[in-house]
Amino acid sequence: MNEMKNLNSYDELQSKLIGKDKAYLLLYKNGSEKSDCAFKNVHSAIKSISSITFFSADLNRVRDIHPEYSITSAPVLIEFEKGIFKNVIKGCHDNKYYKALFEDAVYYAETKNNEKPAKRVTVYSTPTCSWCTTLKSYLRQHRVRYTDIDVSRDQRAADELVKRSGQMGVPQTDINGEMIVGFNKARINELLEIKG
Numbered sequence: 001m002n003e004m005k006n007l008n009s010y011d012e013l014q015s016k017l018i019g020k021d022k023a024y025l026l027l028y029k030n031g032s033e034k035s036d037c038a039f040k041n042v043h044s045a046i047k048s049i050s051s052i053t054f055f056s057a058d059l060n061r062v063r064d065i066h067p068e069y070s071i072t073s074a075p076v077l078i079e080f081e082k083g084i085f086k087n088v089i090k091g092c093h094d095n096k097y098y099k100a101l102f103e104d105a106v107y108y109a110e111t112k113n114n115e116k117p118a119k120r121v122t123v124y125s126t127p128t129c130s131w132c133t134t135l136k137s138y139l140r141q142h143r144v145r146y147t148d149i150d151v152s153r154d155q156r157a158a159d160e161l162v163k164r165s166g167q168m169g170v171p172q173t174d175i176n177g178e179m180i181v182g183f184n185k186a187r188i189n190e191l192l193e194i195k196g
Contacts, residue, residue, distance in 0.1 A: 045098035
């Protein structure tokens with residue numbers, strides 16, 4: 001069972017990131033409702049994820065990490081790839097959201113070594129959209145790497161989506177510049193050369 005390792009300083013974080021392909025750090029304030037919510041849900045989501053390292057730091061005690069990444073609020077989940085700061089997820093989300101995020105990260109790590117020449121695939125989705133989940137599962141099943149953009153949290157991406165496709169519904173998939181609205185399996189199979 002995976003656990004979050006509690007950190008006490010920025011230097012400790014830097015030393016622990018060495019040699020880690022993928023790691024997450026939850027910055028939270030113990031006793032704050034949103035932070036306690038994020039801590040509980042991340043903790044629940046990581047139990048079955050063994051190949052990623054998870055850290056946490058209570059900002060009531062640790063004061064030298066968040067300024068290094070220009071973080072001004074808590075809770076925040078920071079994603080690191082090979083020790084490099086990659087992404088920030090603010091606020092508290094349900095454990096299904098975190099679990100999907102971590103499982104995608106594990107999936108990418110596993111497929112990196114045995115993938116076909118990659119096509120650029122971006123899925124525009126929302127956490128509550130069942131067709132989005134179906135589409136992403138389908139892509140994972142066929143070992144297709146993709147970038148997932150949650151348009152419910154990224155207004156600029158949502159606006160860009162409407163500008164490009166004329167539609168605001170999700171899922172939408174960009175495959176090497178071609179937009180596919182909905183889960184159009186036949187077109188996705190054609191563009192990604194998926195048999196079946």
